[in-house]
Amino acid sequence: MTALAAHSNKITALYCRLSQEDMLHGESNSITNQKAILSKFAADNGFRNTKFYVDDGISGTTFERDGFKAMVADIEDGKVGIVITKDLSRLGRDYLKTGELIEMVFPDYDVRYIAINDGVDTLKSENELMAFKNIFNDWYARDTSKKIRAVQKAKAQAGKPLATHPPYGYKKSETDKNQWVIDEEAAAVVRRIFQLCIEGNGPTVIANILTADGIPTPTAYYRSKGMSVCRQNVKTKRWGMATVIHILERMDYLGHTVNFKTYRKSYKNKKLYENPKENWLIIENTHEPIISQHDFDLVQEIRSHKKRRQKSGTVSPFAGMVYCADCGNTLYVGRAQTLSPNQEHMMCSTYAHDSDECTAHYIRTCVLTEIILGELNKLSQFVRDNEDEFVRRAMENSAATQDSEMQTARKALRIAEKRINELDDLFERLYEDNVSGKISDERFATMSARYEAEQSKLKADAAKLSETISRKEQKKNDVMNFVGIVKKYEEFTELTPEIMHELIDRIVVHAPEGGRANRTQQVDIHFRFNVVTATATADFKQYYVRRKAV
Ligand SMILES: [Zn+2]
Numbered sequence: 001m002t003a004l005a006a007h008s009n010k011i012t013a014l015y016c017r018l019s020q021e022d023m024l025h026g027e028s029n030s031i032t033n034q035k036a037i038l039s040k041f042a043a044d045n046g047f048r049n050t051k052f053y054v055d056d057g058i059s060g061t062t063f064e065r066d067g068f069k070a071m072v073a074d075i076e077d078g079k080v081g082i083v084i085t086k087d088l089s090r091l092g093r094d095y096l097k098t099g100e101l102i103e104m105v106f107p108d109y110d111v112r113y114i115a116i117n118d119g120v121d122t123l124k125s126e127n128e129l130m131a132f133k134n135i136f137n138d139w140y141a142r143d144t145s146k147k148i149r150a151v152q153k154a155k156a157q158a159g160k161p162l163a164t165h166p167p168y169g170y171k172k173s174e175t176d177k178n179q180w181v182i183d184e185e186a187a188a189v190v191r192r193i194f195q196l197c198i199e200g201n202g203p204t205v206i207a208n209i210l211t212a213d214g215i216p217t218p219t220a221y222y223r224s225k226g227m228s229v230c231r232q233n234v235k236t237k238r239w240g241m242a243t244v245i246h247i248l249e250r251m252d253y254l255g256h257t258v259n260f261k262t263y264r265k266s267y268k269n270k271k272l273y274e275n276p277k278e279n280w281l282i283i284e285n286t287h288e289p290i291i292s293q294h295d296f297d298l299v300q301e302i303r304s305h306k307k308r309r310q311k312s313g314t315v316s317p318f319a320g321m322v323y324c325a326d327c328g329n330t331l332y333v334g335r336a337q338t339l340s341p342n343q344e345h346m347m348c349s350t351y352a353h354d355s356d357e358c359t360a361h362y363i364r365t366c367v368l369t370e371i372i373l374g375e376l377n378k379l380s381q382f383v384r385d386n387e388d389e390f391v392r393r394a395m396e397n398s399a400a401t402q403d404s405e406m407q408t409a410r411k412a413l414r415i416a417e418k419r420i421n422e423l424d425d426l427f428e429r430l431y432e433d434n435v436s437g438k439i440s441d442e443r444f445a446t447m448s449a450r451y452e453a454e455q456s457k458l459k460a461d462a463a464k465l466s467e468t469i470s471r472k473e474q475k476k477n478d479v480m481n482f483v484g485i486v487k488k489y490e491e492f493t494e495l496t497p498e499i500m501h502e503l504i505d506r507i508v509v510h511a512p513e514g515g516r517a518n519r520t521q522q523v524d525i526h527f528r529f530n531v532v533t534a535t536a537t538a539d540f541k542q543y544y545v546r547r548k549a550v
Contacts, residue, residue, distance in 0.1 A: 010049065010079060011050075011074060011079050011080045012042055012048065012050045012051070012081060012082045013050075013051055013071050013075075013082065013084070014038040014050055014053070015067070015068070015071055015084070015091065016035055016052065016053070016054045016055070016067075017055045017056075017065070017067070017068070018030065018031050018056050018058075019057065019058060031056055034090070038084055038085075038086065038116075041116055044442075047082055051074075053067040053070055053071040055067040063092060075109050075111055080111055081110075081111065082114065083106065083112070083113045083114070084113075085115050086116055086117055087115050087116065087117040101113075102122060107122070119441070123445060123449075166180040167253070168189075168247065169183060169189070169190040169253060170187075170290075171183040179287065180286075180287040181287070181288070182288055190290050190291070191290060191291065192210075193247050193248065194296070194299055195295075198295065198298055198302065198502070199498045200496060203244040203245045203248070206239075206244045207241050211237070211238045217237070217240075218243065220237075248303065249300075249303075253289065253290045254296055255284070255286065255288055255290075256283065256284045294481055298502065301501065316333045317369075317500045318346060318365060318368065318507070319497075321500060321501075322507045322508075323508050324351075324358060325361070325509060325510040326348075326358055326510075327348060327357065329348060331346040331361060331363075332347060332352065333346055333365065342364065342366045344364065344366070345362055345363060346362070346365060346368065346509070347360050347362050348360060348361040359511050361509050362512075363523075363538065367538050371525075371538060372504070372507070372525060373494075375525050375536055378534075379532065380486050380487075380491075380492065383486045383487065384487065387483060391479055391483065394532060395479060406469065409465050409469050410469060412461075412465055413465040413469065416458050416461050419458055420455060420458050423451050423454060423455045427448065427451055430447055430448060430451070431448075482528060485502050503528055505526045506526050507525055509522075509523055520537050521537065521538040522535060522536075522537055523535070523538060
């Protein structure tokens, strides 16, 4: 379906206006006539859910009109998808105000505007609006704004940062104002924030730690350096959760320049909108990194796991990492004030919602902890004794599947890229055919919307594919990283969220087998980067005896 469908549940506003002056010019502008034209146009083009807004006998130079105000109220409530008038002057005769509506208010609420007789349709290229360029008194403003944007775009594509201030942790180079260099004092705080996150602290906890340690907030820091900070009355004593999150998510710390993270819908509208990630312009290695790719990825991964913050305030190292072997859903940590620590357990969340859908997969966390620590120490011993062997096996382990998956991904990416280019050509031809009158405006709108939808889906697919490919290429580095991390720990004696996230991808718990006397339960540990998987069996008798002893 096309753009038309997107608006189908919203109001198609049909606006009519008749002034005293218009009445002198006979029937052609009468409300009845306008209504007939608008109704027919809406029906012919499949615009449903129509609603009339009428102002009878009111001049177009004022916007104090009841029908108009009712329409604007509905627009501001987000109820309106399209506004249609017979011609531009029906909307208003004050061109400045009319322009403001079309250029600012309508885009802001995603409203499409059509003036039938003037050939204006905001869904189509801005060029259509050029037709009445001269009626905008403030047209030059748009031109100026366009020129500024062109300069910014050129700058952005050259990998120069658009931001006037470098992010916290960097400063402008004294020799080249366009170059960022590391500001060691602030960079140390940035590194600490990432480290605190890797150690399992959430943004609020991190903010509290920094505040308690008397670390100046970025605003306070800039002020102490005598730099102008635009907001004068923001709180500078306490670190906020939002500041911490913002820092943890900035790709700039990897040494990349990220431009066009936000955009404006129109030059008159100062509001900034978030640009979807695929529209970001990322230029790699434009300045020195503060955070390594490994740590950055780790932080994003940790943050993407939904963490269950327990009543005690600590995060369970298992939160979001343990899965049910049968339904694939996560196991959740059941902790109650009344339970002693060794009664803390995990259960399948599907089972928790509906006991007919899966079985409990009940496992106590102390049992799971013991199994994982045992496997970690075994693995660590093996890596220490046979590092080369381990690296070779880890690489081979998945080399075969890796290669064929890689080829499939590469091929799919090539096809997607080819089609994206084809669509670009089709767009261009379609546009030319429309200008030359070979195809109607309606047809143009329908087809271009269809092309656009296809292309944006392809672009999203292509982005995913290139990500998959580069992730696979990371493989070798990953294995070496993994070895490095394993060697970092002398011996594993306790499980922290840090260890879990650095070394383990996921844990799969099987349903227990056997009866009460000989119950066993299989646990698979998938180590990170797909390097190795360990399978262990929990023997109930063993753990039962141990529990009794506690
Ligand atoms: Zn399950």
